[in-house]
Structures are given as structure tokens and as C-alpha cells.
Amino acid sequence: MQLAGLLDEELAAPKGGRKVQAKLGQVSVAWQLEHGWKKDQILEAYINLVGFRGDLVGIGAMSTALFRKLPSGLDAEESAIAAALIRAPNARPVQVAQRACAVLQAQGRGSTCTLLGAYTEQVLASRSAEPLDRDAQLAPHLARRLVAASARAPASLRTTLDAGVQRFARDTLRQHLAEVRERHVEDGAVIAIDNASGEVIAWVGSSGGLSQAAEVDGVLAPRQAGSTLKPFLYEIAIEQRWLTAASVLDDSPVGLTTAAGLYIPQNYDHRFKGPVTVRTALGSSLNVPAVRTLVMVTPERFAQRLNALGVKLTHNGDYYGYSLALGSPEVTLASLANAYRALANGGVLTPLRTRPDERPASPTMVMDAAASSIVADVLADREARVLTFGLDNALAARYWAAVKTGTSKDMRDNWCVGFSRRYTVGVWVGNASGEPMWDVSGVTGAAPVWRAVMDELYRRDAAQRAPWRAPPLAAGVVQQAVRFDAVPEPTRDELFVAGTEQSRVSLATARGSARTLITSPADRSIIALDPDIPPQAQRLSLAAVSGTPASWRWRMDGQVLGAAAPLQWPMWPGAHRLELIDAAGRVMETASFEVRGARAKAPRQSSRAGSSRGSTSQNASMRFHLGTGGVEPSRGT
Numbered sequence: 001m002q003l004a005g006l007l008d009e010e011l012a013a014p015k016g017g018r019k020v021q022a023k024l025g026q027v028s029v030a031w032q033l034e035h036g037w038k039k040d041q042i043l044e045a046y047i048n049l050v051g052f053r054g055d056l057v058g059i060g061a062m063s064t065a066l067f068r069k070l071p072s073g074l075d076a077e078e079s080a081i082a083a084a085l086i087r088a089p090n091a092r093p094v095q096v097a098q099r100a101c102a103v104l105q106a107q108g109r110g111s112t113c114t115l116l117g118a119y120t121e122q123v124l125a126s127r128s129a130e131p132l133d134r135d136a137q138l139a140p141h142l143a144r145r146l147v148a149a150s151a152r153a154p155a156s157l158r159t160t161l162d163a164g165v166q167r168f169a170r171d172t173l174r175q176h177l178a179e180v181r182e183r184h185v186e187d188g189a190v191i192a193i194d195n196a197s198g199e200v201i202a203w204v205g206s207s208g209g210l211s212q213a214a215e216v217d218g219v220l221a222p223r224q225a226g227s228t229l230k231p232f233l234y235e236i237a238i239e240q241r242w243l244t245a246a247s248v249l250d251d252s253p254v255g256l257t258t259a260a261g262l263y264i265p266q267n268y269d270h271r272f273k274g275p276v277t278v279r280t281a282l283g284s285s286l287n288v289p290a291v292r293t294l295v296m297v298t299p300e301r302f303a304q305r306l307n308a309l310g311v312k313l314t315h316n317g318d319y320y321g322y323s324l325a326l327g328s329p330e331v332t333l334a335s336l337a338n339a340y341r342a343l344a345n346g347g348v349l350t351p352l353r354t355r356p357d358e359r360p361a362s363p364t365m366v367m368d369a370a371a372s373s374i375v376a377d378v379l380a381d382r383e384a385r386v387l388t389f390g391l392d393n394a395l396a397a398r399y400w401a402a403v404k405t406g407t408s409k410d411m412r413d414n415w416c417v418g419f420s421r422r423y424t425v426g427v428w429v430g431n432a433s434g435e436p437m438w439d440v441s442g443v444t445g446a447a448p449v450w451r452a453v454m455d456e457l458y459r460r461d462a463a464q465r466a467p468w469r470a471p472p473l474a475a476g477v478v479q480q481a482v483r484f485d486a487v488p489e490p491t492r493d494e495l496f497v498a499g500t501e502q503s504r505v506s507l508a509t510a511r512g513s514a515r516t517l518i519t520s521p522a523d524r525s526i527i528a529l530d531p532d533i534p535p536q537a538q539r540l541s542l543a544a545v546s547g548t549p550a551s552w553r554w555r556m557d558g559q560v561l562g563a564a565a566p567l568q569w570p571m572w573p574g575a576h577r578l579e580l581i582d583a584a585g586r587v588m589e590t591a592s593f594e595v596r597g598a599r600a601k602a603p604r605q606s607s608r609a610g611s612s613r614g615s616t617s618q619n620a621s622m623r624f625h626l627g628t629g630g631v632e633p634s635r636g637t
Contacts, residue, residue, distance in 0.1 A: 003042060004029035006049040052085045053124070064209040066123050077112055080104050081120055093121040138166050141205030141217040142354060160199035160354055165192060165457065169202040172452045177207050177429070183438040185445065187211050188429040189218025191337050192453060195344050195424055198353045198360070202425075202453070206432075213432035219334050223413045223428060225327035226406030227285045228336060229306065231343065231375050232367075233325055234282050234290075236297050236305055238497060239371035243296075245279045245378060246482050246494045246505050249289035256295070256322055263322050265291045273387055275487050275507060279494070282375070283384025285405065287326055294325035308366050309339040309349060327406055337417055337426030343379075344402070344419040346474055347372040370476035374495045376402045379418070380470070394447035399458055399468040403450065405443050410436040414445030418454070422467035425453050514545045517580055517589035529571060529597030539568040540595075544580055551583035571595045 004026040033042055052062035059082065063071040067078050074082065077100070084099035085091075091099075097120035101113035139161055146157050169190040177188055187210075192202035205217035237243040251273040256263045267273075267287045273280075281289035294302060302324055303317030313320075313329045320328050334352060342349040347367030350360065378384055379402035382391060389395065395403050395418075403418025414429040414437070427446040430437060437445065458468055473479075478501050482494045485506040496502075516523065520543040529538055542554055543566050552564040556578055561567060564580055573595045580589040 001026040001030040003033060003046045003049070006046070047086075050086055051089050052082065053089045061209060076104065076107070076109055077116060077119065080116075081123065093117075093124045096120050096124065138163060138170065139203050139205075141219065142200075142203040145217070145220075146354065158356055160194075160197075160201060160356055161203060162201040164460075165202045165453075166204070168456050169449075169453050170204045170208070172456075173204055173427075173449050174207050174210060176449050176452075177210050180440060180445065181210070183440050184435065185429060185431065185437050185440055187213065187216075187218060187432045188427065188446075188449065189221075189333050190449060190453060191219050191333055191426045192457070193337060193341055193352065193424045195341055195419065195422055198338075198341070198350050199356070200352055200354050201423075203354070211432060216432045218428055218432070220332050221432070222330035222332055223430065224408035225311075225329055225331045225336065226408040226413060226415055227287075227290075227327055228404055228406035228415045228417055229311075229327045229329075229331075230282060230285065230290050230325065231379060231404055232305060232309065232339065233293055233297060233302055234278060234378075235343070235367055235371045235375045236302065237293050238278075238374055239368040240297075241497060241500050243278050243293065244494070244496050244500050244502075245277065245374055246484075246496070246502065247278050248275050248484075248487055248505060248507060249278060249281050249292055250274070251276050251281065251286050251288045254288055254292065256291070265322070265326065276387075277484070277487065277489055277505075279378050279381065279384050280387060280489065282378050283381055284386070284388035286388070290325040291322050294322055299324045305366070306339075308364075309335075309342060310351075311335045311339050327408065333415075333426050333428045336415070337424055340404075340417045340419055340426065341424040342366055343372050343376055344421070344424055368476075368497075369474040370497045373471075373474035373477050374497070376419075376471070377473075377495055378402075379404055389443055393443050394451040395443065397451065397454060397458075400470040401454060403447075405441070405447055407441050407445075411438070411440055412436050414440060416443075416446035416450040418450060420454065420457075420468055421471045422461070423454070423457050425450055425457070427453070516591070517545055517548065518578065518591045519543045519545055521578070521591055521593045523591040523593070525591075525593045527571065527593060527595045529573070529595065531597065536570070538571055540571050542567040542569050542578065544589075548580075549582070552588065553581055555579040555581050573597065 007029070037045075047059045049058060051057050052059070053066070056062045056065050059071045062082060062085070063069060063074060063078075066081075067074060080100035080103040081096060083103050084096045087099060088095065094117065097117040100120060101110070101116055104110055104112055104116070139159070142159065142161070143157070146159065150157070169192060173188045173190050177185055186207060188204075188207050190202055190204040191200060193200055203219055205219050206214045208214055234243070238245070243249075251267070253272065254265065256265075265287045272288065273284075273286060276284075276286065276289060278289070278293075280286070299317030299321055301317070303313055303320070306313055306329075311331050312335065313331075315329075317324060338349070338352055346369040347365055348363045349366045350363050353360070380400055382396045385393070385395065395401075395405070395416075397403075399420065401418050401420050403416065406415035406417075407413065408430075412430055412434055415427070417424070417426040419425070427450045429440070429445040429449070461467060473495065476498050478496050478498050479493050480496055480501040480503060481491065482502065483491045483504050485504065487505065487507065494501075520541045521527065527540060529535070542561075544552070544564050548564050550563065554561040554564050554567060556569065557576055560581075561569070575592070575594045578591045578593070579587050582588055
């Protein structure tokens with residue numbers, strides 16, 4: 001009958017006492033169990049569902065929490081304590097010890113009761129689950145940190161934590177990790193922050209009894225960041241006006257030369273999407289476009305920005321190189337979540353507060369407000385995530401929320417950090433030992449916990465819906481309808497930093513993307529004439545990039561040669577200046593080069609010195625002698 005009450009909440013004993021209907025229901029279900037299950041099955045179900053102490057439900061949870069071992073490892077004294085707890089889960093330690101001793105005496109082991117009282121008190125005191133102590137252990141990691149920071153051990157400490165939110169976050173994390181434990185996941189951490197004040201309202205440092213390293217504070221433990229750093233990278237590029245949310249990046253294979261060799265980034269799914277906009281690249285967390293953006297920003301500049309945001313790196317940007325775009329550094333959940341909070345606050349950073357009596361610090365403007373607003377809008381755009389995540393995922397909330405996931409190398413760390421106008425929530429899931437998880441990504445590992453906590457905060461704000469709507473755009477952000485040519489994205493209203501807006505985006509032509517419009521000869525090149533080849537056979541190719549207008553022309557040393565089409569120019573020794581000019585004569589590109597390999601010869605002496613014929617021959621047209629001499633009068637001149 002007790003098992004019947006555990007299996008069906010409607011049959012459980014209410015707080016006011018049992019009702020006749022519930023009692024009859026228990027009898028009916030108990031009769032069915034008796035005739036359908038074996039006795040050992042009934043006992044197994046009962047000890048897996050019965051409450052042992054406080055919120056410890058089932059023998060597995062009790063054994064792990066109280067004795068730090070599996071039930072199969074319990075000895076006689078520990079088993080007796082467990083049996084005594086079933087009868088009175090929240091009894092005082094002395095009563096539990098007396099009942100446990102009675103169990104041992106019934107087994108003929110009464111001699112072991114001598115030290116049982118002290119041992120029982122020690123066990124229950126260290127892992128107490130009584131209502132009052134349960135709340136005292138609600139945030140053990142933060143509590144130990146605050147006590148350690150105090151000059152003297154205080155009788156009590158007030159924190160900024162919300163007990164209800166803290167309990168919900170803790171229980172949600174443990175429940176989710178229990179569901180994915182078969183994928184080799186046992187640790188996690190959660191932090192929730194009030195955006196305006198910086199007060200921490202939830203600080204869950206570990207998964208408790210599910211973890212083999214429950215004392216490690218996952219909120220402060222450094223772990224590899226994964227893709228969670230990408231929003232700050234794109235923010236710099238937009239802030240500096242190097243990119244816009246509508247700019248097109250090439251998601252295709254790329255190899256970058258580094259001191260350690262060739263760096264070839266890959267996307268999470270090992271597929272490439274071709275030309276994509278910045279909005280899609282960030283929303284779908286594509287790796288190659290992020291690396292291309294870091295080439296533009298530079299690793300050192302990006303590292304300096306992360307340090308300014310409080311995400312302290314242990315090395316400079318050049319140490320990480322281009323892998324910095326993909327989150328190779330180790331960061332803490334607390335610092336990462338606070339950096340996202342700065343995004344939510346328009347680029348303004350303040351430290352976290354864990355005690356209400358802490359003096360608020362002066363705010364620091366770290367990021368541009370307009371660029372931060374655009375990045376936040378991208379992170380809240382569920383359509384921008386479609387390429388990688390689809391439309392149905394834990395990130396798609398029914399309220400406005402900007403969110404980003406991340407997965408580190410070999411699936412050792414899962415992250416999900418995001419914010420509404422009012423709150424920022426960060427979640428880390430992984431193994432404190434550093435062992436990889438099995439097929440667990442940010443959207444399946446950390447995101448469900450993030451979503452559940454955000455939903456709970458939304459539910460608690462039932463009377464205030466304004467903080468859960470999209471925030472107003474920052475000053476300096478303009479909206480512009482954009483049409484995309486040759487890019488597989490529909491026309492949309494896009495956000496721009498004022499002065500960078502555009503109504504049409506096309507793929508660059510060869511002429512538009514080339515570093516120089518003259519492809520041959522190269523600027524500042526030196527060409528040597530070959531003495532073994534006839535001069536008339538040695539010509540220089542003049543070429544411009546494809547797409548050059550037909551009205552453009554070549555001009556060499558001030559003389560127009562003709563249309564800017566491929567041309568074979570008979571080389572003339574000396575320094576030259578080649579110009580590409582448009583129809584109006586404006587210089588569009590130049591290339592300077594030098595031709596070497598010939599030098600002037602003294603003219604031949606005439607047989608009649610001083611004659612008019614000799615004088616004429618000295619002013620006649622010249623020809624070149626390669627390697628041996630210079631110029632002599634042409635015959636017959």
C-alpha cells in the first residue's frame with residue numbers, strides 16, 4: 001500500500017491525513033501489485049521510490065549523498081542507518097542511531113552499536129537534508145566562497161541569491177544530467193544574473209550527488225569556451241565598420257599558415273555552406289566565417305577585448321592564434337555570463353554582486369552600444385539559426401531572448417549562455433575530470449537547462465511582460481531593407497550601424513575583390529631582356545582583371561596604347577609607368593616597372609667627319625644591342 005502511494009500521487013497521504021477514498025485506492029492498487037508482481041519486485045520498486053531524508057528519493061540517491069558510494073557497497077552499519085531512515089526520514093540523529101542499533105541487534109550484531117551514535121550524527125550532519133539544513137546547503141559553493149572572503153567567520157551572511165530560483169536551477173540541472181548520464185555526463189553548473197544590478201540570483205556549482213567532484217565549483221572552474229566567444233568577435237568587426245550583419249562571408253575550405261603549421265578550420269557538421277551573411281554565420285555558429293573574421297580583427301585585438309570584458313585569458317592573442325575564434329581559451333562560467341550581460345546592457349560592464357551590501361562599482365563602456373544591439377538581435381533571431389539548429393530547438397523561446405551555445409574540442413564542454421532584457425543565464429555541462437561526453441552538443445547538453453531556468457524566470461514575472469519583449473534599438477542603429485543578389489538569403493529588413501547601411505548586397509566580382517586592377521605586370525617588378533632571344537620576340541603581357549569596362553584604356557608613359565584588353569607590348573628598356581584609365585581619362589590603377597638588359601653604344605664614326613651625313617646619322621632612329629652595346633644608327637637612315 002505504501003508503494004501504491006509512491007506510484008500515484010493521488011493515492012499518497014495528504015498533509016491533513018489520509019482520506020477514506022485514498023485508502024481504498026491504495027488497497028485496490030496494492031491488490032493488483034500483489035497479484036501482478038513478485039515480492040522482490042515490489043521491494044525493489046519501494047526502495048527506489050521511498051524518501052530517505054529530505055529530498056533524497058530512492059536508495060541510490062541516499063547512498064550517494066550520505067555515504068559517497070553505490071548501494072551495493074554499503075556495510076552492515078550503513079545499511080542499518082538507511083533502514084532506520086525509511087521509518088522516520090527526518091528524525092534527529094540520536095533517534096536514527098537508536099533504530100539502526102535495534103536493526104543490528106535483531107541481526108545479532110549488537111556489539112557494533114558502540115560507536116553507531118557518533119557515526120550517525122556525523123553522516124547526517126555532513127549531508128543533512130532536513131528542511132532548515134537543506135536550504136543552508138542550497139548554495140554550498142558560494143557560501144564557502146563568501147565565508148572564506150570574510151575577515152572573521154560571521155554568524156550569518158546575506159546573499160543576493162533568490163532561494164526559489166536557486167532551488168529550481170539546482171533541481172533542473174540534476175534532473176537533466178540524470179537523463180543524459182548514459183552519454184557520460186555527470187557535472188554541470190548554472191548562474192543567473194539580474195542585468196540591471198549585476199546581482200547573482202542563482203549560483204549552482206555542481207550536480208551534487210551525481211558528481212564524483214561535487215566540491216569543485218563549476219561556476220568558477222576554467223573550461224574551454226567553444227563557440228561562446230563568437231558574438232564578441234563579430235561585435236568588434238561591426239563596431240569598427242569592417243562588417244555589417246548583411247556582409248557576406250565565404251564558408252568554404254581555407255588553410256591558414258601559422259607557426260605550428262597549416263591551420264584548417266572545420267564546421268561542426270564538417271560541411272560548408274558557401275557564401276553566407278554575418279547574421280547567418282553567427283546565428284548558425286559557422287566556424288570558417290568566424291576564422292575569416294578573426295583574420296580581419298587579429299587575434300591580439302580580440303584577446304584584448306575579451307580581457308577588457310573580464311574574460312581573462314592566460315596568454316596573449318598570438319599564443320592562441322586563429323583558434324581563438326573557435327574558443328580555444330579556458331574561461332569561467334561567471335566571467336562569460338557577465339560578458340554576455342554586458343552585451344545585454346549595450347556594452348556596459350560592471351562586476352557581479354553576490355552580497356546586497358556590496359557597493360556597486362562604476363560602469364565601464366567596453367563595447368559600442370550600436371554594435372552590441374545588432375549582435376544581440378542576431379542572437380535572438382531563430383531564423384538565423386536554421387542552417388545548423390533548425391527551427392525546433394531549446395533556444396527558441398516564446399519570449400525575446402538572445403542566446404548562444406558552444407561545444408569545446410572532443411565534446412568536453414557544453415555551454416549555453418543567453419539573456420533577456422532583465423536576466424542573463426549561463427549553463428555549463430561536462431565532466432570535472434575533463435573526460436569527453438558522448439554525442440552531446442551545446443543544444444542538447446546545456447541548452448535544455450538554460451531554457452528551463454529562463455522559462456521559470458519568465459513565469460515568475462507573470463505580471464511584468466515588458467522586460468520579456470524585444471529591447472529598443474540602441475542609438476546609432478538604423479534599419480534598412482536589403483536585397484541579396486547571388487546569395488541564398490531572402491530580402492529582409494537588416495540592422496546597420498548608421499553610415500554603413502546598404503540596400504543591395506552582391507557577391508564581389510573579380511574586379512571588385514582584386515587587390516589591384518592590373519594583373520600584369522606586377523607593380524614595382526623588374527623585367528630582364530634575354531640576349532639569346534630576338535628583341536622583336538620579347539614582349540610584355542599587359543592584362544587587367546576580368547570585368548574591366550570596355551571603355552577603359554591602357555596608357556604607357558603618357559601615351560595611350562588602346563583598349564584595356566590583353567595586349568603584348570614590345571618592351572623598351574628603362575623605367576615605365578603603366579596606367580589604367582577610364583573613358584574620362586581618370587587614372588583607375590597604376591603599375592610601375594623597369595626593363596633591363598640593354599645599354600647604349602657609342603655611334604659609329606662617319607667616313608667624312610663633320611659632314612652633314614654624319615651629323616644626320618647621329619640623330620637617326622636607334623635600335624638595341626642586347627648585352628653588348630647600346631644603340632646604333634639603323635641602316636639606310
